[in-house]
Amino acid sequence: MSNKPTLFTSLSPALLHLYDASNSVVVIIDVLRATSTIATALFNGARSVIPVDSVSRCMEIGRQIEGITAGERDGKIAEGLEYGNSPFEYPREFVAGKTLVLTTTNGTRLLHMALEKGAREIVTGSFPNLSAVCDHLLEMKQNVILGCAAWKDRVNIEDTLFAGAVINQVKEHFTINCDSSHLAEVMYEKAKKDLFGFLKKNDASHYHRLMNFELEKDIRYCLTQDGANVLPIYMEGKLVVK
Amino acid sequence: MSNKPTLFTSLSPALLHLYDASNSVVVIIDVLRATSTIATALFNGARSVIPVDSVSRCMEIGRQIEGITAGERDGKIAEGLEYGNSPFEYPREFVAGKTLVLTTTNGTRLLHMALEKGAREIVTGSFPNLSAVCDHLLEMKQNVILGCAAWKDRVNIEDTLFAGAVINQVKEHFTINCDSSHLAEVMYEKAKKDLFGFLKKNDASHYHRLMNFELEKDIRYCLTQDGANVLPIYMEGKLVVK
Numbered sequence: 001m002s003n004k005p006t007l008f009t010s011l012s013p014a015l016l017h018l019y020d021a022s023n024s025v026v027v028i029i030d031v032l033r034a035t036s037t038i039a040t041a042l043f044n045g046a047r048s049v050i051p052v053d054s055v056s057r058c059m060e061i062g063r064q065i066e067g068i069t070a071g072e073r074d075g076k077i078a079e080g081l082e083y084g085n086s087p088f089e090y091p092r093e094f095v096a097g098k099t100l101v102l103t104t105t106n107g108t109r110l111l112h113m114a115l116e117k118g119a120r121e122i123v124t125g126s127f128p129n130l131s132a133v134c135d136h137l138l139e140m141k142q143n144v145i146l147g148c149a150a151w152k153d154r155v156n157i158e159d160t161l162f163a164g165a166v167i168n169q170v171k172e173h174f175t176i177n178c179d180s181s182h183l184a185e186v187m188y189e190k191a192k193k194d195l196f197g198f199l200k201k202n203d204a205s206h207y208h209r210l211m212n213f214e215l216e217k218d219i220r221y222c223l224t225q226d227g228a229n230v231l232p233i234y235m236e237g238k239l240v241v242k
Numbered sequence: 243m244s245n246k247p248t249l250f251t252s253l254s255p256a257l258l259h260l261y262d263a264s265n266s267v268v269v270i271i272d273v274l275r276a277t278s279t280i281a282t283a284l285f286n287g288a289r290s291v292i293p294v295d296s297v298s299r300c301m302e303i304g305r306q307i308e309g310i311t312a313g314e315r316d317g318k319i320a321e322g323l324e325y326g327n328s329p330f331e332y333p334r335e336f337v338a339g340k341t342l343v344l345t346t347t348n349g350t351r352l353l354h355m356a357l358e359k360g361a362r363e364i365v366t367g368s369f370p371n372l373s374a375v376c377d378h379l380l381e382m383k384q385n386v387i388l389g390c391a392a393w394k395d396r397v398n399i400e401d402t403l404f405a406g407a408v409i410n411q412v413k414e415h416f417t418i419n420c421d422s423s424h425l426a427e428v429m430y431e432k433a434k435k436d437l438f439g440f441l442k443k444n445d446a447s448h449y450h451r452l453m454n455f456e457l458e459k460d461i462r463y464c465l466t467q468d469g470a471n472v473l474p475i476y477m478e479g480k481l482v483v484k
Contacts, residue, residue, distance in 0.1 A: 011397060013257055014260075015397070018395055121284075131339060153257065154420070154421065155253060155422045157425060160425060177447055178396070179398045179402075179444075179446055181288040182399060182444040182446065183425070183429060183444075185428060185444075187428060187429070190428060198322065202425075204421055206421075
């Protein structure tokens, strides 16, 4: 038996129950674009990001704490909110010192699932903060679950690729008896030279969804490593920089 | 809009509910070894294979119809049954004209799930009958769900690879808006030159499980194309050759 901690990848929220979150650091992965935007807002000085699961809750909390309310539904800023899901909406001059109340569907839902399952710790991961995530996992030496937010429970390529990128960097330090992890790493190895081209070539459904909204710039940013290299960690209802 | 039928891949039984089985041909995939053994027994002249979900049910039906009872639990022939899950146990001289009552965990469970969801048609797929499956899907021109049996709901590499092999052959004839399918095909493209070597190199968990039982010969057979090229189709509780 190895003494290394374990690492598992959950390719969809519908598979999270298969893994023991109560004993693990859970990395929430929602590459396009929730967790990329969270890293970016915190990197640019936001005091915290509060992830909420509905527009009404977003408005309510936004009022209470005088926070920035943000979230999209079907590619548009949701009615009643002020801003959208794009990382480019949160430059330092706008977001520094403020609290962002963000509602997203897949990422927020997975985070709350991990919370309900009593995750030991919850952090968020995306290519813009890949190194911060990997450094943290190596430092913690705890069991890890890489949790892909997917799209309405359907596995997606971009979250799988990010899981593969993490595995690629940390695998020597974990026991990985998990085909989903091996699969994610194979995909990443294949894609890493040109992640954008890989999504395009392989017809990733979310790539198409965003390209239809003319968000190529967002996609390229969300696939670029370490542009907002902080570690968002969930504490008392908020994501803050560790 | 394209007039082509759709194709989706469900990487785990826990994801099957995301797809509309009622309108689809569902291909049950349990490469190591249930669906490989089913194809082999039918190819070698078995009259039918009855998939059941428990050892007690297997014994009961075996008695009623004087069938061969078969199934394993934890790598051994289950107590009370006569034979195991290996395709090599069912040569023509033994199985021709007989009915095989087979209990497996993952594959049988998925088949029954597809049945409950009112699948339009259920067939079984494995590398030994890859071409028969592809020919059938091309002929039917119906929507398709490639259903991986996985391992206790955890995604596995070998079922994913078979889904990829099917997609690789039929994709021009389907609308595939499904990242799981693209992911499966990328994996297959990467693995196809040496499927056995790929499972070994990528530490596939089921590969290890079977290698520990000294079943390399089974694995190699189950990864070889068209050795038992018939199409098992589910009709009135039995898998028969179409």
